[in-house]
Amino acid sequence: MANRTAIDYRAKFDRYSEDTCFPRLGEEEQLFIRGMAEAHRFTFQELRQVSEAALDLRMWKEASLGIWWERQESDVEARGRTKERFFQRLDDRMAALRASAKSYPEEGMRRPESASLKPVTMSSERDILGMCPVASEETVCCNLRTIDAVQNCGMGCSYCTIQTFYGDRVTFDADLPAKLAAMELEPDRFYHIGTGQSSDSLMWGNQHGLLDSLCDFARAHPNILLEFKTKSANVAYFLRGSPPANIVLSWSLNTPAIIRNEEHFTAD
Ligand code: SF4
Structure with missing residues (x-):
């Protein structure tokens, strides 16, 4: 028994x-x-x-x-x-x-293997403009909107959930230029829009015309401030051309210990 x-x-x-x-x-x-x-x-x-x-x-x-x-x-x-x-x-x-206080080994944490993400372009009916995901009745909202142009990130920050959502693919929206062109914005209103809802904004550079499309969108709408938030040093695209005046590149910076141990593939 x-x-x-x-x-x-x-x-x-x-x-x-x-x-x-x-x-x-x-x-x-x-x-x-x-x-x-x-x-x-x-x-x-x-x-x-x-x-x-x-x-x-x-x-x-x-x-x-x-x-x-x-x-x-x-x-x-x-x-x-x-x-x-x-x-x-x-x-x-x-x-x-x-x-207890967080401590790291003196030699630093071992880097995980860098994820090799397969780039794909896909058409979808998905809306690409949304409110910042933190906006709620519980927060003092700054009305930031975000464009979801690319899904997945290869920076490998250990605290970030984005990498767990999209498997081994990084997906570019095949209809991005058309969706941006069709976006209805009130001409007398000012908009602050980020571009990295589900990715780092600059990590992918201008792959699949990503930055071309976003910069064209900024040029067409002087009443927006388009923010590219990044942890990369991938600014060559902007140094080469004449970027629109209403964009800003911004960096989210952590302490050296966090960068070294948790943000595995970000710029040094
Ligand atoms: S760079 Fe940003 S989106 Fe990419 S893994 Fe790090 S925190 Fe996540």
Whole structure:
């Protein structure tokens, strides 16, 4: 009977684990978590919590869950209510790590491999003009609008979610010139428009006529300020030609430690 229950739980664990980040963990981490889950019958939420913690610890270069638990185990088991104390201590440890000052190894974090993105051009019915995604009733809005001209970015900033949305493709809008020409703007109103809703604004240069189209759009609408926000040094296009007067190139700058360790392929 005990064996039957263990088998049932293993089947449940296999089902549960597919919907958590458990499959992304290393073999050692998986073995540890599986052992704990089977011994203490982790629920789905508990398994998810432990798997996420294991992944965070790995990314933060902290001791693995198994090593941490080795230091706790005898003390916790002597006190009883092992599962409850395991989760309490895990919560405390993760909270303490989140609250502590970030530190990087002296030699810097290892750069990930640069993503090789396949460029594609695609037609779509997608609207390219929208409000800045941060605009809401909760924010003091500066009415920035954004043009979504390219989807995906290869700068590899570790904190940025854009890279997780578009897979291994970078998509240029085949209808960008037509969509820009059809855009209805009130002539007596001033607009501040950014160009990098889903990418770095200059990383792709003038590929597929991107910058030509955007600069033509700025020339056609003197009542806009078109902002190219970037972390690249890719300004050659603007140095070669005569850019319109109503554009601005801007850089979002972090501290040297963040640039070195988190913004992997941005300009030095
Ligand atoms: S440059 Fe901007 S869009 Fe690209 S990965 Fe970094 S933060 Fe994200």
